[in-house]
Amino acid sequence: MYCRNCGNEVSEKAVMCVACGVPPKAGTKYCSNCKSETDPNAAICMKCGVALKAHANLNPDSKDWLTTLLLCIFLGGLGVHRFYTKHTGIGVAQLLTLGGCGIWTLIDLIMIVTGSFKDADGNELARR
Numbered sequence: 001m002y003c004r005n006c007g008n009e010v011s012e013k014a015v016m017c018v019a020c021g022v023p024p025k026a027g028t029k030y031c032s033n034c035k036s037e038t039d040p041n042a043a044i045c046m047k048c049g050v051a052l053k054a055h056a057n058l059n060p061d062s063k064d065w066l067t068t069l070l071l072c073i074f075l076g077g078l079g080v081h082r083f084y085t086k087h088t089g090i091g092v093a094q095l096l097t098l099g100g101c102g103i104w105t106l107i108d109l110i111m112i113v114t115g116s117f118k119d120a121d122g123n124e125l126a127r128r
Helices: 065-078 080-084 088-101 103-114
Strands: none
Touching (some): 065 080, 065 088, 065 103
């Protein structure tokens, strides 16, 4: 793998490039796969076809947006969508109050649809 900032070879496990001091995938000058120069706004490398932009929604730990939405619509009064996104404390409170008499469920539904709902780890919901 190559540093996206300076183009020097770095380990796959590297947290920082020893040559330039920047996280290896933080730069925009070089392709991390083939070391060719890239346009700073490019989403893919034109030489090798590798994706250059890291999307927040591609985090493997993030929960699925559609699953969360459907759980909120059909089982929101029981707080099941909160358990799914690891918000267990709020999930228990919603379970005991039937979604805050529906108000919590409605607020959560609006947050999920608008994209402002996050899981307990702070990850955005993945629209896969």
